[in-house]
Amino acid sequence: MSTTLVESWSGAELDALGPIYPMVGTEVMLLIAGLIFWLAYHVLQYGIEKKEMEEDETAARSAERLQRVFEEEARE
Secondary structure (H helix, E strand, C coil), X not given: CCCCCCCCCCCCCXXXXXXXXXXXXXXXXXXXXXXXXXXXXXXXXXXXXXXXXXXXXXXXXXXXXHHHHHHHHHHC
16 A cells, blocks of 8 residues: 555665655644644642642641640540
8 A cells, every 4th residue: 555656765866856854834733733632631730739739738727626636646
């Protein structure tokens, strides 16, 4: 199966062939889309982790949790 008009690569003048891969000219658009998705991932991940951290801090500051910690410290 051949995807180009080239029968043999030996002796082929690559300058005369031009681009031999699909979707030529979309490299910049794909790069920009990739950067947008990458940045969006980090922004969303930051929000998720911040929410989880705040929940953990709230749970750690609860009166029940503090009482348990003080009781464990007193036993030692």
